[in-house]
Structures are given as structure tokens and as C-alpha cells.
Amino acid sequence: MKRSLFIFFSLALISGGYAQSEISVEEVILASLQKNYEIKLKKNEATPAHYEGGVSYGVLLPRVNAQATTITNSNNNRTITASNVETLRSGVESSNLSGSVQLVWTLFDGTKMFATRKRLNETAELAEINIKAQVNSTVADVINTYFGIVREKQQLKAITEQIAVSEERTKLAEKKLQVGTGGKPEYLQAKVDLNAYRTALLQQEARIKKLKEQLNLLVGMSLPDQYEISDTIPIQLDLRLDEIESGYESTNQSLLAARKKIDLAHTALWETRALRSPTFNFTSAYNFSKTENTVATSAFSLLYSRVKGYNYGFTLSVPLFNGFSTSALIQRAQAGVLQEQLNYDQSKAETQVALRNAFVDYDNARQTLSIEEDNILLAKENVFIALEGFKRGIITFIELRTAQQSLLEAYSRLITVRYQAKVAETELLKQQGALVR
Numbered sequence: 001m002k003r004s005l006f007i008f009f010s011l012a013l014i015s016g017g018y019a020q021s022e023i024s025v026e027e028v029i030l031a032s033l034q035k036n037y038e039i040k041l042k043k044n045e046a047t048p049a050h051y052e053g054g055v056s057y058g059v060l061l062p063r064v065n066a067q068a069t070t071i072t073n074s075n076n077n078r079t080i081t082a083s084n085v086e087t088l089r090s091g092v093e094s095s096n097l098s099g100s101v102q103l104v105w106t107l108f109d110g111t112k113m114f115a116t117r118k119r120l121n122e123t124a125e126l127a128e129i130n131i132k133a134q135v136n137s138t139v140a141d142v143i144n145t146y147f148g149i150v151r152e153k154q155q156l157k158a159i160t161e162q163i164a165v166s167e168e169r170t171k172l173a174e175k176k177l178q179v180g181t182g183g184k185p186e187y188l189q190a191k192v193d194l195n196a197y198r199t200a201l202l203q204q205e206a207r208i209k210k211l212k213e214q215l216n217l218l219v220g221m222s223l224p225d226q227y228e229i230s231d232t233i234p235i236q237l238d239l240r241l242d243e244i245e246s247g248y249e250s251t252n253q254s255l256l257a258a259r260k261k262i263d264l265a266h267t268a269l270w271e272t273r274a275l276r277s278p279t280f281n282f283t284s285a286y287n288f289s290k291t292e293n294t295v296a297t298s299a300f301s302l303l304y305s306r307v308k309g310y311n312y313g314f315t316l317s318v319p320l321f322n323g324f325s326t327s328a329l330i331q332r333a334q335a336g337v338l339q340e341q342l343n344y345d346q347s348k349a350e351t352q353v354a355l356r357n358a359f360v361d362y363d364n365a366r367q368t369l370s371i372e373e374d375n376i377l378l379a380k381e382n383v384f385i386a387l388e389g390f391k392r393g394i395i396t397f398i399e400l401r402t403a404q405q406s407l408l409e410a411y412s413r414l415i416t417v418r419y420q421a422k423v424a425e426t427e428l429l430k431q432q433g434a435l436v437r
Helices: 004-012 025-035 037-054 056-060 112-179 184-218 241-249 254-278 325-393 397-432
Strands: 063-080 086-108 279-295 304-317
Touching: 025 037, 025 112, 025 184, 037 056, 056 112, 063 241, 112 184, 112 254, 112 279, 112 325, 112 397, 184 397, 241 325, 254 325, 254 397, 325 397
Parallel strands: none
Antiparallel strands: 063 086, 086 279, 279 304
């Protein structure tokens, strides 16, 4: 009987082969890492921080500026000397060309420049953590969506199997009606149930198409118009909460980001406190100036003048009083450190709760899965026996219909618990930060 049962249900699930190539979840994840819009946006947001971190040594280097000016004058001059000699000049032109290169090198500013460099590097590190967090979240969405499609495909097969049973039941009801051993209500009910399953099949196919479009969106619309995916949901059944909780603080991206924000807040406090320190600069400049006059307006006027040379020295600036502005900034920076510490503590607690809740779902699904896998075999055998009994007339169509409905419900529970176990497993690995290293 069991061999016949296996053959019957195997034939009901044969689809005739794939028309398209099958895409694995690993291939979809790889495509999402390259094409997902959210990841691209996060990387683009991080570009300035990465650049500033890469050139953070620049805050230790001198600042060099160049300046050049050229001025042309055209004047009408009138001069009267002490001896009452008057001179009138029209259109007197003169030109001046000047330029300079200035260098300012901060030698000491209370270590503020070192704090600034550290802040730029930490900001780049935070941007990288945020990218990894987005990657981790996207991979989780891809996995859940991918196996959501698998779930609906398995449900589709379950409905297809019910259609096969209903078609057999309809044929039997029709034969009984023809030979006079059955009633028309049995036949009509069998047809109604068959049409209901066919409608459910169409709705299930539409649901799968929608989920495939959602999956395609997660990979930047890079999947082909027609593609197939796996038919199974692999589940890790050996995850342990104590192992996950033992190291999640060093791998969970949300906690790593929160901790990095604490570091940034401390660095900002360091920068602000440095405002109270004196600033000692080395300054130097090279200057050039040239003036040309077309006409001498007096005996003492110069027709040509040029000056060039350099200078250097040191400047010391000591902040004495600025209306308590620096003190206010320090207080604000200290409050920022406390705020980020509280945010970290809150994130840690929320992550721990999320981990434990995910493990409760995972452990429940893991235990339920074993029960439902045994139950589906019983439900299949029950339908097979009911069909054989209906053929011999020892079971009513109501009993067969009940067995058939029980099989569909068993399938639905089994498929649901498989998917729930996968979602819980994915959530555990996501909270651990272990989906993508």
C-alpha cells in the first residue's frame, strides 16, 4: 500500500521539468550585493566619509594659499606746488601687479588636530559599518523573499495534488451516478470542490509572480523575466542560543555602529576641550609687488617700483574669555557622550530581546516541524485509504472530502512551519551579524 501511495503522490507532483534555468539563493544573494539599490545608496552616502578618512593626515599639514592682484589706473591729475606752479595731467596711467604665497602651519593647538584626524577616521569606519548593516539587512530580505517563493511553490504543489485527488474523486462520483450507486449531490459537490481548487491554483500562481517581482527588485531588477528557483527550504537545526549570545556584541552591526558613535562622541569632546588651549603657528610668506607709471606727476613720483622678498615668524594665540561659549560647547559634548552611551545600552537590550524571541520562534518551529512531517505522512495515507474506500463504496464522499481537506491543512501547516523556521533562523543570524562577514 505504501509503495502505491508513494507512486500516486509522486505522479501528482511531477511538473514535466523546468522551462527556465534554476537560480539558487546564493546566486540571488551575490546579485543583491552588486545590484541592490539600498546598498548602492548606502555606499554612495559613505563615499565622502571614506575620502575624508583617507586624507585625514591633511589636518597635520600646513595650509598654503596663493594670491595675485593686478590693477590698472587711469587718472586726471592736478597739482599745485608751494611756489604756486600748477600742473595738469590727463589720462595718466599706472599699473600695479602684486602676488604672495602664504604658509600657516599649526604646531600646537591643544592636540585638536589629532582629535580631528581621529574623528575623520572613525566617521569612515562608521560609514563602513553602516554599509555592512545594510548588506546584512538586504541579505536577510533576499533570503526571506526567496524562500517565501519556495513556500508558495510548495503550497502550489499541495493544491496541484488536491486537484489530482479531486479529479479522481469527480470521476468516481460520475461513475457511481451513471451506474446508479451514487447521488448527483456527490458529483456536484466534487465538481464544486475541484473548481475551488483550480481557482486557488490560479491565485497561488499570481502570488508567486508577485513575490518574484519583489525578489527581482531586491537585486536591482537584474533577474531574467522568466526564472525558476529551488523547491526546498534547507534549515539549520543545530543553532544554540548560548553560542549566538556569547559573541553577538562584537558582530552585530547595530551595536558596532552604536559603539562607534560613542567613540565619535568622545572624540568630539576631545576636540571641544582643545578650544581652551593656546594655538602656536609658524607663518611664512613670499611677496611680490610691481608698480609702473606712464608719466611722472611730480619730481618725486616714481616711474617704476618693484619689491619682492619673503618673511617668516611665529604667532601665539591664547584664548582668555569668550563669554562662556567654550564651556557651553563642552557641556553639550559631554551630554552627547552620555546620549550615545544610553543609545548603545538600549540597542544592546533590544538586540538581546530580538535574539531570544527569534530563538523562541526557531525552537518552536524546529519542534513543530518534526510533528508536522510525521503528520503529513499520516494525512497522505488517510487520503489514499479514503479514495480506495470510496471506490469500493465503504466510505462516503463526505468522509473522503474531510480526509482531503485534512491533507491540505496538514500541507499548509508543514509548509508554514518550515518557512517560519527559516525566517527565525535568518533573524538569528541577522541579529548575530553572521549572514555576511
